[in-house]
Amino acid sequence: MTLITRRGLIGGAAASAGVLLSGCDKLAQNEEFRKILFSGEKMNQGLQRALTNRGALAPEFRPDQMSPRFRTNGTRDPNTPDYNGQAAARFANWRLQVQGLVARPLSLSMADIRQLPARTQITRHDCVEGWSAIGKWGGPQLSTVLDAAGLSDRARYIVFTCADLYNGAPYYESIDLVDARHPQTILAWMMNDALLDIGHGAPLRLRVERQLGYKHAKYVMRVDAVASLAGIGRGKGGFWEDTVDYDWYAGI
Ligand SMILES: Nc1nc2c(c(=O)[nH]1)N[C@H]1C(S)=C(S)[C@@H](COP(=O)(O)O)O[C@H]1N2
Numbered sequence: 001m002t003l004i005t006r007r008g009l010i011g012g013a014a015a016s017a018g019v020l021l022s023g024c025d026k027l028a029q030n031e032e033f034r035k036i037l038f039s040g041e042k043m044n045q046g047l048q049r050a051l052t053n054r055g056a057l058a059p060e061f062r063p064d065q066m067s068p069r070f071r072t073n074g075t076r077d078p079n080t081p082d083y084n085g086q087a088a089a090r091f092a093n094w095r096l097q098v099q100g101l102v103a104r105p106l107s108l109s110m111a112d113i114r115q116l117p118a119r120t121q122i123t124r125h126d127c128v129e130g131w132s133a134i135g136k137w138g139g140p141q142l143s144t145v146l147d148a149a150g151l152s153d154r155a156r157y158i159v160f161t162c163a164d165l166y167n168g169a170p171y172y173e174s175i176d177l178v179d180a181r182h183p184q185t186i187l188a189w190m191m192n193d194a195l196l197d198i199g200h201g202a203p204l205r206l207r208v209e210r211q212l213g214y215k216h217a218k219y220v221m222r223v224d225a226v227a228s229l230a231g232i233g234r235g236k237g238g239f240w241e242d243t244v245d246y247d248w249y250a251g252i
């Protein structure tokens, strides 16, 4: 095995993860941490994540780069009596519940949500099944809503519960607070300069641009701040994670 200086080795690993060490420098020089870091054949996923700059923005595109057709996937219409009633009322009675480890639980109407400052972004959606599409999304940053509710110090994850059912249980997803507070993480009610349509998750869906498509919960009814994912669904943090073992962290 080639002898590599400690700094050279850690420098190489950091460069391949696309980060400058800066704040992690002290930790990276710690002998115990380094032993863990370089044990085994590959860095484990958690460390990879720690070394990846998760605050970086996903690429944004120009209007002329938008896909002429943006396909729908997964549920294309929840088609439950409740949802059909909501759709018939053009979502005038829809409520987004913000609950869990928050100081001020919220129940927001779509009118409330449309009054919040919106972020607009043209991004590429990447589905795990191998297709991509570029679309324009608009809505409040999730952080705006979470700040309005006042996250508790004990909150670690944000869980999204949807209106569509798979075998009688709602689709759900979860992200950690790094992604929840990422500037491009929005609750979109607009798509391609129109109101979000039913196929794409009306009236409200998550955009979490640094992760794969299945994390982008459509038909969001409830947002819960929780300390742990145990006890939610089968404990792996999302419908597909629980069902077919997709990764909980689907970073791109
Ligand atoms: N509620 C809900 N959200 C969902 C899904 C779903 O079936 N139900 N499918 C996911 C998957 S796999 C993808 S790729 C995207 C598809 O979003 P689109 O229909 O707007 O293209 O939604 C995600 N969010």
Ligand SMILES: [Mo]
Binding pocket: 073, 126, 127, 128, 129, 213, 214
């Ligand atoms: Mo997907």
